[in-house]
Amino acid sequence: MAETANPPRPQDEVVDIARDLIRIDTTNTGDNATAKGERAAAEYVAEKLAEVGLEPKIYESAPGRASVACRYPGADSTRGALLLHGHLDVVPAEPDEWTVHPFSGEIKDGYLFGRGAVDMKDFDAMLLALVRDWKRRGKVPPRDLVLLFTADEEAGSDYGARFMVEEHPEVFEGVTEAVGEVGGFSVTLPNDLRVYVVQTAEKGLDWLRLRATGRPGHGSMLHDDNAVTRLTRAVANxxxxxxxxxxTPTVRQFLESVSELTGIEFDPNNPDATVAKLGPVARLIGATLRNTANPTRLNAGYKTNVIPSTADAVIDCRSLPGRNDELEAILRELAGDGIDFEYEIRQPGYETSFDGVLVDAMAEAIRQADPGARTVPYMLSGGTDAKAFATLGIRCFGFAPLKLPADLDFTALFHGIDERVPLDGLKFGVDVMDRFITQS
Structure with missing residues (x-):
């Protein structure tokens, strides 16, 4: 086990580790032929864990598509183990659109810039810095910790979390609860009160391909069986x-809590009106009030004067937990006759209750680090690896703590240009996670 005479404080090491991870380009294009860097990132993580005496193992689902896991034995192995997870892949970034190179890990104006800075190499770094510190000091967690750093979260998790769940369920032996993204960050309400949102639910992910068929023909002729016309009508509807x-219970509890804290009236019959009064918080919550279906891609034809026999569209559908069948029925009615449905990805949503020892530990850790702040549950409109872990009966939460400036549009940084995380936020996150795991 390699050690240094004066090991760094985790609040300092977290910045160095986050920079290192950002500098490993782990762009996930959704295509095994062009996705890159996940193996290198997994090897980096494994080395950091092994340096302090843990025993990580790398799991490869396809060439280069690597995840890494290890178990940190706790004081009471009869208790359910806690899964702490983060993903190593990132979405693509165009350097010409950024003010710094997206894989430079540049620090300026008190922020660490780079693709993955908030999604989610910041939390990966928090976990690594913290467990390295605990192992150096001989600190034993109250129960077993399972550390998992996955590939492929950004493209549906098939080569990461789902591969681990389906092919290596032994990694999750005894795990009852899990903590990962996207939650734990602070949100400033209209009355300047700071709350930390804990993800207890996320919408389902349904990537749906529509296909219309028709009679091919010459573009100069009258034509009443045009696949493009049929498809575009369905897409527009x-x-x-x-x-x-x-x-859902999570969204209702969020709105009730915010109403109590701010005095903003919550009308259960018109929650849109309540959300509209929440300022920047509205974008975080608005899409969780209902199912959504947004057309994102169209493909048809190969020549201007040829009417094609088929036309395709892809719809990014996000269903409320337990509502994916209901959503499909509505979409079929809107699409009309002559449209075939095929799912590229279909993953149901997830929801758990905002209670229990783990939730209490989150709230107490936040109160200790930021007196006067509150924790509230919320639903993520996107998706995470939690959907895969939930299939094993694991209760999943999003809690990656960050204390953020009130004027930072944090949610816009996810997959955004000039993605960045406050250095003070990283250090705050390590401190909160230390308190949280100790009390969990």
Missing amino acids: IGQHRFEVEM
């Missing part, structure tokens, strides 16, 4: 449809 409000 879906894209313009506004789904009915359906409040």
Whole structure:
């Protein structure tokens, strides 16, 4: 085990580790032929864990598509183990659109810049810095910790979390709860009160391909069986449809809590009106009031004067937990006859309750680090690896703590240009995770 005479404090090491991870380009294009860097990142993580005496193992689902896991034995192995997870891949970034190179790990103005700075190499670094510190000091967690750093989260998790769940379930032996992204960050309410949102739910991921078929022919002729016309009518109907409000327990509890904290009236019959008064927080919550379906891709034809026999579209659908069948029925009605449905990805949503020892530990850790702040549950409109872990009966939470400036549009940084994380936020996160795991 390699050691230094004066090991760094985890609040300092977290910045160095996050920079190192950002500098490993782990762009996930969704294509095994062009995705890169995950193996190198997994090897880096494994080395950091092995240096302090842990025993990591790398799992490769396809050439280069690597995840790494290890178990940190706790004081009471009879308790359910806690899974702490983060993903190593990132979405693509165009350097010409950024003010710094997206894989430079540049620090300026108190921020660490780079693709993955908030999604989610910041949390990967927090976990690594913290467990390295604990192992150096001989600190034993209250229960077993399972550390997992995955590939492929950004393209549906098939080569990462889902591969681990399906092919290596032994990694999750005894795990009852999991903590990962996307939650734990601070949100400043209109009355300047800071709350930390804990993800207890996330919408389902349904990437749907529509295909229309028709009779091919010459573009100069009258034609009443045009696949493009049929498809575009279906796409327009879906894209313009506004789904009915359906409040889940998580969303209702969020709005009730915010109403209590701010004095903003919560009308259960018109939650859109309440959300509209929340300022920047509205974007975080608005899409969780209902199902959504947004057309994102179209493909048809090969020559201007040839009417094609088929036309395709892809719809990014996000269903509320337990509502994916309901969503499909509505989409079929909107699409009309002559449209075939095929799912590229279909992953149901997930929801758990905001209670229990783990939730109490989160709230207490936040209160200790930021007196006067509160924790509230929320639903993520996107998706995470939690969907895969939930299939094993694991309760999943998003809690990657960051204390953020009130004027930072944090949610816009996910997959955004000039993605960045405050250095103070990283250090705050390590401190909160230390308190949280100790009390968990």
